[in-house]
Amino acid sequence: MLAERARLKEQGTVVSFTNGCFDILHPGHVTYLQFARQQGDVLVLGMNSDASVKRNKGDDRPIVCEEDRASVVAALECIDYVVLFDEDEPRELIAELLPDVLVKGEDWAHYVSGREEVEAAGGKVVLAKMVEGRSTTNVIGRILEVYGKEANQQG
Numbered sequence: 302m303l304a305e306r307a308r309l310k311e312q313g314t315v316v317s318f319t320n321g322c323f324d325i326l327h328p329g330h331v332t333y334l335q336f337a338r339q340q341g342d343v344l345v346l347g348m349n350s351d352a353s354v355k356r357n358k359g360d361d362r363p364i365v366c367e368e369d370r371a372s373v374v375a376a377l378e379c380i381d382y383v384v385l386f387d388e389d390e391p392r393e394l395i396a397e398l399l400p401d402v403l404v405k406g407e408d409w410a411h412y413v414s415g416r417e418e419v420e421a422a423g424g425k426v427v428l429a430k431m432v433e434g435r436s437t438t439n440v441i442g443r444i445l446e447v448y449g450k451e452a453n454q455q456g
């Protein structure tokens with residue numbers, strides 16, 4: 302990816318970057334990723350590894366393994382590259398890639414990992430609006446509501 306980054310820079314391609322777990326994909330993710338792609342010419346997605354998701358979201362997560370999460374998001378037209386990272390946060394990856402634009406959802410307005418590195422290199426941070434009521438937690442909750450009830454009834 303670093304060699305590709307250098308090639309893109311050589312070409313003057315504006316590289317947008319965002320990151321996340323993207324466990325069970327939902328419309329909020331899609332809107333967000335489309336927005337992130339619109340901030341540049343290509344979009345690099347930094348995706349938390351399974352071990353990183355566990356440390357960030359708890360031992361029961363992720364529901365979907367990293368290979369499957371990566372292949373699902375990679376199929377989105379707005380995604381040009383997917384890079385897995387194993388650390389708790391993407392700061393090291395961002396410091397190496399130095400995207401021109403770092404996009405994060407407004408839910409992270411309080412702390413954008415990699416902000417200092419990107420801004421020091423002349424890039425910018427852009428916050429994406431949240432799509433109301435959409436989250437992986439909500440999807441999991443709905444599944445439990447429907448199938449959890451059936452499981453209890455079967456005893």
Ligand SMILES: Nc1ncnc2c1ncn2[C@@H]1O[C@H](COP(=O)(O)OP(=O)(O)OP(=O)(O)O)[C@@H](O)[C@H]1O
Nearest residue numbers: 321322323324329333406430431432435436437438
């Ligand atoms: N409803 C939403 N609208 C816009 N962006 C979103 C929405 N939900 C998540 N995102 C963004 O997608 C990225 C990945 O978030 P994540 O995979 O944690 O989704 P999530 O739905 O919040 O998951 P969970 O419910 O498990 O915390 C983050 O940058 C986050 O800002």
Ligand SMILES: O=P(O)(O)O[C@@H]1O[C@H]([C@H](O)CO)[C@@H](O)[C@H](O)[C@@H]1O
Nearest residue numbers: 320321322323389390391412413414
């Ligand atoms: O999918 P999430 O939990 O919204 O993504 C997290 O974003 C964190 C954010 O970049 C901190 O500024 C990051 O540290 C964490 O590793 C997840 O990617």
